[in-house]
Each structure stands twice: as C-alpha cells, then as structure tokens.
Amino acid sequence: MKPSIPKGTRDFLPAEVRRRDYIFEVIRKHFRRFGYQPIETPVMENLETLTGKYGEEGDKLLFKVLNNGDFLGKANAEDLANKDSNKVLSSISKRGLRYDLTVPFARYVVMHQNDLAFPFKRYAIMPVWRADRPQKGRYQEFYQCDADVVGSESLLYEAELTQLLDGVFHDLGLKAVIRLNNRKILAGLAEIAGMAHNMMDMTITIDKLDKIGWEKVSEELGNRGADAGAINVIKQFLDATNLADVAPLLANSEVGQQGIAELQEVFDLIASQPTNNRIEFDVTLARGLNYYTGAIWEVAVDTDAPGQESIKMGSIAGGGRYADLTSIFGMKDMPGVGISFGAERIYDVLEELDAFPADAAEDLQYLLICLDDEALAHGFGLVSRLRARGVHADLYPKAAKLNKMMKYADQRNAPKVVIIGSREAESGEYSVKTMATGEQRMVNEKEF
Template identity: 80%
Template sequence: MKPSIPKGTRDFLPHEVRRRNYIFDVIRKHFRRFGYQPIETPVMENLSTLTGKYGEEGDKLLFKVLNNGDFLRKANEQDLANRDSNKVVSQISKRGLRYDLTVPFARYVVMHQNDLSFPFKRYAIMPVWRADRPQKGRYQEFYQCDADVVGSDSLLYEAELTQLLDGVFAELGLSVVIRLNNRKILAGLAEIAGLGDRMMDMTIAIDKLDKIGADGVRKELEERGANAGAVDTVMQFLGVTDLEKVAPLLADSPVGMQGIEELRTVFDTVRQHTVSNRVEFDVTLARGLNYYTGCIYEVAVDTDVHTDVKMGSIAGGGRYADLTSIFGMKDTPGVGISFGAERIYDVLEEIDGFPADTAQDLDVLVLGLDEDSLAHGFGLVTRLRRAGHHADLYPKTTKLQKMMKYADQRNAPRVLIIGSQEVASGQYSLKTMATGEQTKVSEAELMALLG
C-alpha cells in the first residue's frame, strides 16, 4: 500500500515542529503576560453544539463523525432510498470535529460557570478542522491560538486585545495591519439599505470582497435578492475609508451610531499607548460568523513592508454579546481573537523570519571513536543532560566522516570527539561546526561553555 495522508493535512519534520513551537511559545508568552489562563476542550463536540453557529457557509464545512457500531441501523430507509443526505447525516452522525475554539469555549463556560471567576480570561492553542478546499495558507486541519474574555462588556478589552495582537507580531518580527470594524455599523448599513432582514446575506457577500472584488460582491448581493437601490447603497458605503466620514451616513440608524461610538472609544484608547503596527478602520471588514455582534478584528501582513508576501488574514476575532445564551446562560458578553498559526508559519518561512536557533535542538553531539570511548561518552552525555543541556550520543563507532555527516544533518552546533587519548587525559576535542574551529576542553570547561 502506498502511504498517504488526507488532503488538507500535513506531516511536520523536526525542524518544522521546532519552528511551529517557536510561534506557539511567543503567542503563549503574550497570552500569559496579559493574564489569560489555559484551558482545553475535546477534539469532538456534539453536532448540536456546532451547527448554526458559523453561518450558512460554515455549517457546510463541518466534519461529521459517524456514530459508533452499525451507524446505518437507525437511518430512515426512505431517506436512504431518496438519497437525502441532509436527513441521513443527522441520523448517522451525532458528533463533529471542532470548527473553531470559540463555540466550544462558550459551551465550556456554561458547563463550568460555578468553577470560574468572571470576567474569565482564557487561552487555548489547539487544532481545529474545516472541510475547506485546500490551497496555499488554507488547510483542513490547522491550529488556532485563541484568547477570549467573557463576563464583561468593557471596551477596554477590545483595546487590550489590539495591544496583544500588536505585541505578538512585533516579537515575531512581522509587520502587519490590524483592521477593525463593528458589526453594529454593518447592521446600520443593512438598515439604511433596506436589508435589515438580510444582514447575514449582506455580510457574507461583503466578507468575500478581497476574493471576488467589488463586481463579485455586487453580483452576489443581487443573487441573494437585494434590489438595485440596496446594492448601490452598500457599494457606495464600502468605498468610505474614514470612520468619521461613515458617521454621517449612519445618522438615521441608532444601532449604526452605537457602533461608531464603540469604535471611537477603542481607537482613542489604543492611540494613548505606543503600538508597533498600523491599526486602521476598515468598513469592508465583515467576518461572516453569526455570533459576532460588536467590534471585529482582522490582521493581514503589511505589504508595504513585506512587498512580496501574498497571504490572507493571519489573525482575527471579535465581540459576541451573548454567545453562551444558546447553551442556557444569558447576559454573558465576550470578546476574543484567534491567531492563524499555519499562515503565520508560511509567512515567516517566506520572509526568512525564523530565528537561527530554531533550526537546532542540540547543544552538543558526542562521538566515540572506539567501544571504551563510546561507553565513556554515554556517561558524559548522562551528566550533561542532568545539568540541563541538550546532548546526544552517536550510538556506535564507525567512520568519523559518517558521524560528522550525521552531526550536520542534526544541525548540531558543536561536536565532542572522544578517543582513547581523550579518555585518558580528560581533555576532549570540541569542534564548532559553523567555523570548523577545534579546541581541547575538560568536562568542567564544556559545562561552563554550554552555560
């Protein structure tokens, strides 16, 4: 059998895992710095938990898990005969792989509300699954790195999350544009365009602007039943780039003006403190998930700095007024962000942005030239490891050239060569691989050198 893996998934080589861990470590450090606490949720959730939370498009991308055992036993024979896949799926599948980390978090909060202190700030770094068409920067299995706070409607958290986004990307050495909008502004647009009952149709179309262009959005709005006047109003609105120029257009919409005021507060708070990246208003930002109700975020690579990078959003998020109410816990507002680790990895790789030390997982590789030296080397490596150093031992004696090739393949920065003379004298040959320089060191000197 020819080995293979499902489309949209990937294997990772050791150097790729180290680079991914570098990204996770930076993000985790900032999550903890801002006071977020770690939680974990199951890979699978009940489909009743997941469906209806991600909009029409999102529900189509859910991975369903077949029921255990004879899963067709409870399927309706007539539905099977009619090949009614929607009805059959609901009968043979009660669980699904998580689509994101936010909806499971809302379920978690409701189930554990008596064990939590509110406002509750959590982070999670875990994989999610979406049955999307694989392409560059888009996979069916990928990691999300989320930070959310529930139990407060304070706009200080919107400003805080903006700072968190900025801090992570600054440390990663990646220049980005942090774009903000507010779903209430979009609700106001739907209201003045006469699309109040079709807001989701409107936001789904707007959310595709960067993929299908203005003509594509116009066509999709028309296909979703918007009349010419409504389409013209939406398209004119999308051409405004200044928050203060949007305000007069929404003067007759109370909900739209509330969105304007909320964004003003967030921008005013953020601007009182230094940020490393651009933070901008973007009226075209829609984020087509059903549960967002207030401020929404999207982060993209700053192509003015990284001119050759072509990548979609690499982080995003937003406020949800009452996501937990669908699980029976009302009046629990929240706001959160999510980093797209896979896309961040691809961008850092493209711009050669990973630190050099992510290529290494060893401090030193020890080579024994004969059996006695190999046994001596095993004892030395044991002491190095107990001292906290990353040390390894080539497991047998062979040609030095072959062992040095292995050292190169392992990206070992230093190689310690032990022969009978080194064992007798206690002075080992230490080679620095980058320069080829070779010196004699004692065990104590080696320990001090490794730090």
C-alpha cells in the same frame, strides 16, 4: 499499500515541529503575560453544539463523525432510498470535529460556570478541522491559538487584545496590518440599505470584497435580494476610508452610531500606548461568522513593509466580540470578546521570509561522537552528566568513521560537536567544533 494521508493534512519533520513550537511559545508567552489561563476541550463536540453557529457556508464545512457500530441500522429507510443526506445525517451522526475554539469555549463556560471567576480570560492552542478546499495557507486540519474574555462588556478588552496581537507579531519579527471594524456599523449599513432582514447575506458577501472585487460583490448582493438603490448605498459606504467619513452616512441609524462610538473609544485607548504595527479602521471588514455582534479584527501581513512585498497570504489572525454566545446553551447575559491566531499561515509566512531564528530548528546543544570503542563508555558517562545538568545532548551510538558521524551531526542540526578520543577521555579536555563556523577549541567539562 501506498502510504498516504488525507487531503488537507500534513506530516511534520522534526525541524518543522520545532519551528511550530517556536510560534506557539511566542503566542503562549503573550497570552500568559496578559493574564489568560489555559483550558482544553475535546476534539469532538455534539453536532447540535456546532451547527448553526458559523453561518450557512460554515455549516457545510463541518466534519461529521459517524455513530459507533451499525450506524445505518437506525437510519430511516425512506430517507436512505431518496438519498436525502440532510435527513439521514441526523440519524447516523451525533458528533463532529470542532470547527473552531470559540463555540466549544461557550459550551465550556456554561458547563463550568460555578468553577470560574468572571470576567474569565482563557487561552487555548489546539487543532481544529474544516472540510475546506486545500490551498496555500488553507488546510483541513490546522491549529488555532485563541484568547477570549467572557463576562464583561468593557471596551478595555478590545484595546488589550489589539495590544496582544501587536506584541505577538512584533516578537515574531513580522510587520502586520491590524484592521478593525464593528458589526454594529454593518448593522447600521444594512438598516439604511433596507437589508436589515438580510444582514447576514449582506455581510457574507461584503466579506468577499478583497477576494472577488466590487463587480462580483455587487452581482452577488443582487442575487441575495438587494435592489439597485441598496447596492448604491453599500458602494458609497464601502468607499469610506475612516470613521469620520462613515459617521454622516449612518446619521439616521442608532445602532450604526453606537458602533462608531464604540470603535472610536477603542482607537483612543490604543493610541494612548505605543504600538509596533499599523492599526487601521477598515469599513469593508465584515467577518462572516454569525455570532459576532461588536468589534471585529482581521490581521494581514503588511506588504508595504520592506522585505514583505512578495507575500501572498490571507488573514493571519482575526476575532471579534459576541454579545450573548452562551445563551444558546441556556446561560444569558454573558458577553465575550476574543481573537485567534492562524498558526499555519504564520508558519508559511515566516518560512517564505526565512524569518525563523537560526536556533528555532535546533533541538540539541551538543552531539558527542567517539573515535574508538574505549572512548564510547567515557562518552556515555559524559552525556549522562550533561543531561543531568539540563544540557540538551546526544551521543552517537558507536565509534565510526569521522565523516559519517559529522554527516549525522549536520543532519541533526547540531550546533556543536564534541569529539572524544582516548586522549580526551584521559585528560577530560574535549575538542568542540562549532558547526556553523568550523571553529574548533578544547573545552573541559565544567565549561559546557
């Protein structure tokens, strides 16, 4: 059998895993710095937990898990004969792989509400699965790194999460554009365009603007029920570049004015503290997820920044506020807001820019090699003492030709090689070679 893996998934070599860990460590550091607490949820959720939370297109991308045992035994024979997959599904699959970390979090909050202090701030760094078409920066299995707050309507959290986004990308050495909008502004647009009853269709379509352009968006809006007048209103709205331009367009929409006021307060809070990246209002930002009701974020690589002009990548982080996500699980009046980092896309961007720190792929500080069998026992004692002191060290398992052992050191990305012969074993002074420069010097054990 020819070995293979499912499409949209990947194996990772040791150096790649270490670089991924570097990204996770930077993100985790900022999560903890801002007071977020770690939680974990199962890989699988009940399908009823997941369906209907991600919009029409999102539901199509859910991975369903077949029931255990003879899953067809309880399926309706007529539905099977008619090849009605939607009806058959409910009888053969009760579980699905998690699509994101937010809906499972809402379920978690409801189930553990008596154990949590509100506002509750949580983070999670775990894989999710989407049956999307694989392409650059888009996989069917990938990690999300989420931070959420539930139990407060305070706009301080919108400002705080923007600071968190800014700090992470600064530490990663990436220049980013952090774009914000508010779903209430979009609700106001739907209201004045006569599409209040069809807002979800409108936002899903607007969210495609940067991918397919206005002409295709206009055509799709028409197909979703917008008349020429509504399309003209939407076009005028999407041409606005700042909140001051949008405000008069929504003068007759109470919800739209509320969205403008909320977003202005967030921008005022952000402006009161120094930041490292561009933070902008983007009226075209819609984010198609059903549960967002307030502020929404999307973060992209800043292609105007020196050295980043050639990057072609979609969003590398995003998020939003949701007014009452937990009510679908029977717990009302629990507002929340959260963001998510796209670790896979961040990895691909850092790799393309060659922006990983030089030591991000290293797992060793020293590789010990022995020139003869007599030195090997001494080498085992030395590597054991180094490990006991917290030094990351390894020992080549036998005496071999020097070139062979040095080639292995290169393959292991060992920054320093300790060469041990009978003379070194006797004196306790070791020849240490720095692989990057070729420099070699004598070092005693206490200096390691």
